[in-house]
Every structure is written in structure tokens, then in C-alpha cells.
Amino acid sequence: MTTPRHFTGDTLVIATHNPGKVREIADLLRPYAKSFKSNIELGLPEPEETGLTFVANAELKALAAAKAGHIALADDSGLVVPALGGDPGIYSARWAGPTKDFRIAMQKVEDGLAGKADRSAYFVCALSLAWPDGHMETVEGRCYGTLVWPPRGEKGFGYDPMFVPDGHDLTFGEMDPAKKHEMSHRADAFRQLVERCFR
Numbered sequence: 247m248t249t250p251r252h253f254t255g256d257t258l259v260i261a262t263h264n265p266g267k268v269r270e271i272a273d274l275l276r277p278y279a280k281s282f283k284s285n286i287e288l289g290l291p292e293p294e295e296t297g298l299t300f301v302a303n304a305e306l307k308a309l310a311a312a313k314a315g316h317i318a319l320a321d322d323s324g325l326v327v328p329a330l331g332g333d334p335g336i337y338s339a340r341w342a343g344p345t346k347d348f349r350i351a352m353q354k355v356e357d358g359l360a361g362k363a364d365r366s367a368y369f370v371c372a373l374s375l376a377w378p379d380g381h382m383e384t385v386e387g388r389c390y391g392t393l394v395w396p397p398r399g400e401k402g403f404g405y406d407p408m409f410v411p412d413g414h415d416l417t418f419g420e421m422d423p424a425k426k427h428e429m430s431h432r433a434d435a436f437r438q439l440v441e442r443c444f445r
């Protein structure tokens with residue numbers, strides 16, 4: 247196995263257009279970079295997500311931002327529902343439609359689950375750190391739970407209001423963000439990435 251490459255820069259570009267992710271990623275990596283910039287501030291375009299896996303899409307987004315000359319971190323994540331054959335999966339953002347309305351996406355999930363006993367689900371987060379020379383370090387994290395209806399809480403984003411992590415009663419939407427950060431799929435992926443590239 248080759249030795250992982252370490253992050254040595256001052257500024258880390260968070261290669262996303264999702265303000266919820268910018269907030270969570272900056273919170274999780276605050277000790278390891280002096281400053282953060284996102285695709286939104288840098289005016290970088292949103293690449294088309296043509297990959298067929300979370301890892302492929304994270305790598306494609308990180309590489310697109312790194313090609314602009316920065317060390318860039320991208321997250322590709324989503325909700326996997328086994329009773330829906332793995333949907334919405336890598337299409338989690340697209341289920342919310344062009345207006346990015348997650349009430350619509352959550353309703354689609356709930357409609358699909360009608361009459362089904364299995365309401366288990368898990369979030370996946372693939373993280374890819376890419377350098378301008380094309381080198382990449384990629385990890386994947388998960389968080390298992392159950393889907394509830396109606397949605398509850400306004401603290402998170404995306405599908406958080408219908409997801410109760412295993413061993414808890416509150417949805418991610420009701421939970422304090424710091425608490426979500428202790429157990430989320432993103433936290434799991436970050437623990438692995440910090441171990442590989444930021445220590």
C-alpha cells in the first residue's frame with residue numbers, strides 16, 4: 247500500500263454548492279486548516295455527476311475543483327433505502343428536483359415505503375481530497391438508522407428530518423448539530439480522512 251499524502255496547505259477548498267455541507271465540513275475540519283473557501287465563493291461551476299457510485303462522484307467533484315489550482319475536498323453523499331432497492335442513493339439530491347425542495351424528496355421516499363415493513367436506511371458519505379497534480383485520497387463512511395413520518399426538526403438539511411440514527415429517539419433534524427457530528431456518516435468518513443491525511 248502506498249503512503250497516503252498529507253494536507254499541507256493553509257486553505258482548503260470545499261468543493262460543494264450545498265451550504266449545509268460547507269457548514270458541516272468546515273466545523274469538522276476547523277482544527278486542520280487556516281481557512282476554508284467553497285465553490286460558491288470561488289464561482290467554480292458545478293460539475294455533472296456522471297459517476298455510478300458515491301466514491302466516483304466525490305472524486306469527480308474534488309478533481310474538478312483541484313484542477314483550478316487548489317487542494318480541494320468533495321463530499322458525495324446520500325440516503326440508501328434497502329426497501330427501495332437502494333434509492334434514492336446517488337440520486338439523493340436529484341430527487342429534490344430543480345428547486346432542491348427536500349419536502350418533495352422525503353415525500354417520494356415515504357410514498358415508496360407505503361405498506362413496507364422494512365423502514366431501515368443508511369446515509370453514506372464518500373470524501374475525496376484532490377491535489378492540482380491529480381493525486382486523490384478517498385474514504386467512505388456510513389450511518390445506520392430508521393425512517394420516520396412525518397418529518398421532524400429543522401436543524402439539519404436534506405433528509406435529516408425523517409432519519410433517526412440507531413440507538414436514538416430524535417431525528418437528525420431535531421438533534422443538536424454537535425450531536426449529529428459525533429455519529430453521522432460524514433463524521434465516520436472524516437475520522438478516516440483525518441487519520442489518513444490531516445495528522
Ligand code: ITT
Binds near residue numbers: 261338404
Ligand atoms: P454538491 O454536489 O455540490 O456537494 P449536493 O447537495 O448536490 O451538493 P450530493 O450530490 O452529494 O450533494 O447529494 C447528496 C444529497 O444527499 C444532499 O443534497 C442531501 O439531500 C442528502 N444528504 C447528504 N448528507 C446528508 C445529511 O447529512 N443529512 C441529510 N441529507 C443528506
